[in-house]
Amino acid sequence: GAGVSQSPSNKVTEKGKDVELRCDPISGHTALYWYRQSLGQGLEFLIYFQGNSAPDKSGLPSDRFSAERTGGSVSTLTIQRTQQEDSAVYLCASTLSVYSYEQYFGPGTRLTVT
Amino acid sequence: GNSVTQMEGPVTLSEEAFLTINCTYTATGYPSLFWYVQYPGEGLQLLLKATKADDKGSNKGFEATYRKETTSFHLEKGSVQVSDSAVYFCALKGSAGNQFYFGTGTSLTVIP
Numbered sequence: 001g002a003g004v005s006q007s008p009s010n011k012v013t014e015k016g017k018d019v020e021l022r023c024d025p026i027s028g029h030t031a032l033y034w035y036r037q038s039l040g041q042g043l044e045f046l047i048y049f050q051g052n053s054a055p056d057k058s059g060l061p062s063d064r065f066s067a068e069r070t071g072g073s074v075s076t077l078t079i080q081r082t083q084q085e086d087s088a089v090y091l092c093a094s095t096l097s098v099y100s101y102e103q104y105f106g107p108g109t110r111l112t113v114t
Numbered sequence: 115g116n117s118v119t120q121m122e123g124p125v126t127l128s129e130e131a132f133l134t135i136n137c138t139y140t141a142t143g144y145p146s147l148f149w150y151v152q153y154p155g156e157g158l159q160l161l162l163k164a165t166k167a168d169d170k171g172s173n174k175g176f177e178a179t180y181r182k183e184t185t186s187f188h189l190e191k192g193s194v195q196v197s198d199s200a201v202y203f204c205a206l207k208g209s210a211g212n213q214f215y216f217g218t219g220t221s222l223t224v225i226p
Contacts, residue, residue: 042203
């Protein structure tokens with residue numbers, strides 16, 4: 001079946017602009033995670049959603065970052081007033097539930113802020 | 115808190131060489147441990163896991179043993195192939211909470 005998809009695959013934006021990154025999880029997966037991978041760094045947890053529960057936003061680095069998940073499926077990560085330090089690969093992963101061990105990752109969105 | 119430290123790369127090996135990638139962790143309670151692999155141009159995928167102390171995870175010839183006494187989960191393979199060239203990430207999931215914690219990744223290149 002279809003895996004996790006993300007769009008766009010690449011995004012170049014000017015400093016100060018807002019961007020939206022999209023994630024389509026595997027159908028039936030109730031948990032969805034967002035990570036950021038900066039050059040030379042590991043995966044930095046940003047936020048996760050589990051079903052209809054309130055999301056865990058503890059990893060969001062500033063209030064410029066927000067995310068939503070509509071209908072328990074597609075998720076959008078929004079970065080407002082982008083800064084150069086936001087340049088990174090943003091990865092989305094889904095799991096059957098938050099109790100699952102295996103995460104299924106999308107290919108990522110490479111964001112470059114100029 | 116929870117964290118993972120893994121061996122710095124890049125690592126370059128000849129085909130059929132023995133591979134070890136070191137991974138140590140800090141965690142409260144009894145975490146589950148994982149190795150994920152990212153092949154060129156592909157997304158991360160689970161390679162193997164171990165959910166309790168002394169468990170050995172294995173897949174595709176790779177093995178890792180959950181050592182609580184040394185807080186380690188080193189990845190090993192007896193004879194690497196060119197197709198094993200990838201970036202390998204050690205990760206843990208804490209016994210409390212639902213977050214995963216990843217290491218920085220180790221790039222492996224296997225030359226013929």
